[in-house]
Structures are given as structure tokens and as C-alpha cells.
Amino acid sequence: TVHQSNGHGEAAATNGKSNGHAAANGKSNGHGEAAAANDWNFAGGKDGILATTGAKNSIRAIRYKISASVEESGPRPVLPLAHGDPSVFPAFRTAVEAEDAVAAALRTGQFSCYAAGVGLPAARSAVAEHLSQGVPYKLSADDIFLTAGGTQAIEVIIPVLAQTAGANILLPRPGYPNYEARAAFNKLEVRHFDLIPEKGWEIDVDSLESIADKNTTAMLIINPNNPCGSVYSYEHLAKVAEVARKLGILVIADEVYGKLVLGNAPFIPMGVFGHIAPVLSIGSLSKSWIVPGWRLGWVAVYDPTKILEETKISTSITNYLNVSTDPATFVQAALPQILENTKEDFFKRIIGLLRESSEICYREIKENKYITCPHKPEGSMFVMVKLNLHLLEEIHDDIDFCCKLAKEESVILCPGSVLGMENWVRITFACVPSSLQDGLERIKSFCQRNKKKNSINGC
16 A cells, blocks of 8 residues: 655655655655655656747747857957847937836826736727728727737737637748747647748748648738848738638738838738738837837737627637736826827938948848848848858858857857748847947958858958
């Protein structure tokens, strides 16, 4: 007979297992002697997705790994060209109207409370009014769900879509890895479609039908695109909408960079095509207002035919948010004034900085034969660059390139493998031109120093 004990002093017979302070064979989960890890009931978590593969789908995790390669005593400053947060540079400081709105909301003393799970009514109405300007129908406050940044918007949408047993989702390659990570955590199957570098990173629309099936629930587009810097045309988005309707799926439109368009191609909200296929759009203050630390985003429902209402997708989003966290209430309260009062001059200034730095980035990359940029960035803060590894000595892959670059030149890049494109890197041009120029020159010096010995005319 086996006697197990959860008490403090009762010894167990035969196998001596105890959760108390003592045990016959010395095994204990209590205060006397530590038990082996496998003796704990929660030990199975060590083989779970979060423990085993979670870091593979995280830009933050891979960035920390690469940053660890930097020589701390190096003579030059570290240049962070891996992620889209230029708020560290004074030139990219947010609009004074935004700062004033947050300060004023906080000083009222009225917004230190909890807000409704879906957001403050006035803030939701303000976002609805703001987004209605770009589509041929009017959104209401009920179409807007406030979230703690765009990241929480992803965390809300993916579990809602994963409720259907055996469901799958179509994600772009390259793409933003948070979607893939969230899908994995929620056991939602991922199927990839390619973005085509030679066509300005357009979606391979023709492939969508071949990879979708009756269990496909949604597809994702990111426009303006992270990581590629492309901006999709009206005609291209219309094709996507038509395919989505044919497949019977909704479109998730990640539009957090919607105001950051650098070229002649205008930003077209996917909600323009909401009458063709329902759209869940993700937006935020983080990128356009350069305030990622404020953690304010939203999910906007573009669904004039009420399909998402009838299928209870909107209800599911509400129910999820009711048991989730909220954006800071005082930032929500400031949102109407932020949207209304921010002057166009602020956005012109930010876009002017990004346009100048994107030109520098594209020009310098073209002058470096060891890397290739297939498409000039038109929006967002990023560009995808192919590594010509056949010209480099003992650089095995994109992660190796980034780690050695960090060690030798104190420049941090994002390896393409975390974005779905091995032996590519993502470079952000969202920094002041002098720092970007310095970083790109260091990349070139690194490549020249590590070129293959039989490389000819390498410069």
C-alpha cells in the first residue's frame, strides 16, 4: 500500500513520497530536501510551446540575444537598427498636443479608475470618427475596441479565431512574428503565403486559394508593411478582398503604420473593402505618434453587412476583453484630444525625417555589394535586405551575421529568420540620419573585413 501525505510530519510508506516536511526515503516536496523537477504536477509545462519555442517567434528575444554579443567596453555607441522605436531620439519626440492631452486628463483626477473592458465610450467614439474619414461608410463606437497597444489587439483576435476546432489562418512570409507566436499558443494552425520581393513585396494572391481550405478562418495583411516597407495599391487590396470573399474568410488588416507613407502611393484602409469581406483592422498611437510606451491601440470592425455581428465575432472580442487587461484609463481619456488636436505639421515632420533616412538607407545599401535591397521602402520604418553570404567568409546565416556584426561594430539588426526569411535582415531607418549613416557605414566595413579571400573587386 502506498500512503501519500500532504501533511507536515507523516511519513509515507513504501515509496516515501511526501508533500510535507519529511519522507521515509528522503524524497520531499517540502522544507527538508528538494524534490526532482519531475515530481511536481506542473512539470509537464517544460515541454510546452512557451518553454520550448516561444523565443523563436519573438523579435524582442532575438534582439536581446544579439545585443548580448556587443562588446560593452567598445569605443563607439551602440546603434539600434533592429526595432521601430525612434522615441529615444529627440527629433522624433511626439506632438506637444498629445503630451498636453495626457497631462490634462491625468490632472483632472477623474481617470485613475478602471475603464470598461472595451474602452471609454468617448475614446471609442473618437477613434470611430477618426477612422470613418477613410472609408465610404460611418463607423460607430460599437465598432471600436480599445487595447493595450497593437500587441494586445493581436492577443485578442487570435484566440477568438482559434475557437473553431481545427481552424487555420493565413499569414504572410516575411511577416510580424507575434501573430505566429500567438497562433502557436492558441493551437491555431498557420499556413503561409509569400510576399514577392520582385513585385514590391505584393501578396502572392494566386497562391491563396491553393493553401486555404474549409477550416481557414482569416488572412493577415500588414499595410504599410512591416518588415518590408511596401504600401499596397487600391487594385491589389481589391484583389485580396475578392479572394477573401470567395474563400469565406475575414481579413485582419494590421495598419499601425497607416500614417507613415513616404512615397507617392497613398495609404488605402482595408476597411474600404469591408462590403466585400469583413475586416478587423489593428491600429495604435504607437508608431504614428511615436509613443509605443503609452500602450494604446484598437481593433476596428469594418463590417457594413454585419457578418461579424451575426457570427458573434464581435461578441467574442467583447467577452475576451472583459477578462483581459485594459489600456491606462487616463491615456484613453486623452485620446479624443490627441486625435482632434494633433496638427498635420507634426506628421509632416515625422514623415520628412523618415523619408530622408529611407533615402540614405536605400542609397547606402545599393553601394554595398554584400547586401541587396530588392525594393525601395515606401512606408513604415523598415526595409528587408538580402545577405549575399556567398561573398562573405565564415558567416553561416542571418543570425550569425547579426551576432558578429554586433560584436565587431556595435550595430544591432533584426535577423530575417525570426520574420520567416532566412539569410535576410530587417533594417530600421527610423533614426536620425547621422546615426543611420554611421550604422550603414559600419555594416559596410564589417562586410569588407569579412569578405571571402578570393572575392574580387569587393568594396
